[in-house]
Amino acid sequence: MDIELVRTFLAIVAAGSFVRAADRLNVSQTAVSARIRTLEAQLRRRLFIRNKGGASLTSAGEQFLRHAPSLVQLWERARQEVAVPESRRAVLSVGAEHSLWDPLLLRWLLWLRRHQPDVALRAHVFLSERVLDQVADGIIDIGIVYAARHRPGLRVELLMEERLVLVRGTAAGIGRDDYVQVDRGDELLSGNAPGQQEPSLVVDLGPLGLGYILEAGGTGYFRLSSVKPHLRSGRLELVPNAPDFLYPAYAVFNEASSDPSLVASALDGLRKIAREEASPVRARRGGRP
Template structure:
């Protein structure tokens, strides 16, 4: 089977729309319709019913979903393995949510360089929904996300429970001035807890949807907002930022998501590396890297 047919089918099943599937696949709606007709002809069954609301799977379409995912997963795995660089035995593909890559993914990459030199590493940073979909279809081996959705065939493992803490560019004895507050969007659960804790800050003048952007905005323009403790720990130690006394703290866990039937020889070294760097950070230990070793050497010289 042409993999484009299976991928198109899965995209329509996910979006429930031929038009949205065409947009996300970067093809024309005519191409999407032609692919569906070709797939239905090969299977001898109608897969979708189209109506004003979009596209609905038929019973045959529902039955074909897990088979299409398996086809795509096997194909992507084969494509990656064929492209293994010289001197490596396999390819490990890992994706990470934008707000979680720093410093977890960087520390993991440095760890894997010495812990699993036989693996070629490929990483990408994307939105959580796209990452989970790629794990489900075999494009990625592991995704590191916050608040993952449970899906059949996928395993979810807690890596680390980080804290979101309110910080300010100036020492503050109490809650911040709403005019100086920057709301950093850390997801739906945070929004709910934040709204209950700070009704007066529910409609701030500045809102940002990316943690690193919120942190840099605070450092450049001043004010208060919530940041990941592990990321701002150094800034707190140097006095560039200050924790707001009495402000509630919120948990911000990171999870590893991977296929239950994934290739253990490839996935397990990656998971072990993530557990290692997450465990060290959970206990407040700095992850050793060559750059940090050089900095320590310069300080002690």
Template sequence: MDIALARTFLAIVDTGSFLRASERLHVTQTSVSARVRTMEEQLGQPLFVRNKAGAALLPAGERFLPHARTLVQVWERARQQVAVPSGSRAVLALGCEISLWQPLLPRWMTWMRSHAPELALRTAVSAPRELLDQVAAGVLDIAIVYAPQQRPGLRVELLIEEKLVMVSTDASVRSPRAADYVNVDWGPEFEQQHGLAFPALSNAPVRAGLGPMGLEYILGAGGTGYFRQEVVSAHIEAGRLYRVPGAPEFLYPAYAVYAAHAAPAALESALAGLRQCADGERHTEAASAAVETLGKKPRRAAGKS
């Protein structure tokens, strides 16, 4: 199928209208209609029903939707691989879940440019399901996600055993208050465990869909919430945030997911960099924990052994 047809199909789905799709694609509405007729002839099924509200998918269109996305994604991947930048021998594409990219992704990019400069890098940040779909389709070489679903043909490797810890801008907080608590969406597993530990905080007035967003909020407005230990460690050491004593910790591991049939040379370089950068994060967490422990130990009186 012509990639232009698949792009046209997706534009109609995204905009909900043949007219708006034509505006997005910079073609006439007649051209959009002609492309849809061509697709329907090739597939042997009607894809859309048009009404006053625009265009809606028919059952055949719903079934075709994931395949259309894969067609476009694979084409983009092929285009990137063919158009390898001058001086590079291959392109390596890595995607990271939104709440996991910082600081792992910038560290990995720096490591790769130093240790594997012959590889051109393509990075993306997206939702976990989309990342796994792109790995399965060959659009991405590796995806970094939390709690990935097992899929045939994909391999999963544990990178970081990250923890979520409760911190506050108020050093006196011993028990979190709903009024100044930020409930961060760290996924269904965290939400279930968090709800059991803090049922009164489930309906806190402030809810953040992303960890970085919630962290920026409490650093500016004050408050309490759960965040990745590696991310907040510098703020704790600087005295901007404080660990809430006795608050439970929750695991938030990061996994590397890649295709079992992926090209071994570039993949091994990328995985080696991820392992090294992840190991650096573990050392940072250990150092932060040691600093925090030392801070709690009573100081010896001057002049005494």
């Protein structure tokens, strides 16, 4: 069986329609329909009922859904184990959403290289939902995300409770009066921040907004761990009396891991680094550290 047929089946179930599944898979709706026809021909059963609202599973589709995730996970585990370099005993695949690669994912990779030198590493950076999909499919062994929705077969562990803090650039620049809003894809700070004017700039990537403030000036809410170095150097300062917001990060991993001891060891390192990242910053509000 072509594993892409199974992936397409799961994409339709998750999206609720052939059209949205095609968008997620970045293929045409015709290709999605053709894959499902092939899968239905192989199983000799109809899997979906299509209607104006999207697509719903038949009884045969419900039965196949019980096995489809395991098929994808088994394939991915087999593919990764076969691809282990001869000089390494195993492959560990990790991933994080964009806002978490620096510094958390970077520091974790360095820790893994020091403590697991005989393990080949693969690192991926995706949107949160894609990270969860990849963990569910067995492509990524451990993922780090902010918005972690529970799924069958996945373990979700609170990693750290980061804080979003309001900072401003200390250098005079063209954007010194700008309020920079980061669109984080959820309701948190989706409107104006307390005491702030309408945003002069909206970005959907935290590092881009932070880089703008460092160069041009302005204010914005960012993760405390990402602004620590700039608070210490004096390039940023905390805005006095501005409220902070909790922004928890989670580790997500598959209960059916092919190498539980390796995953457990990697998680121990991740927890240690997360504790270090979550330690309070030594800075005075409104001034240099």
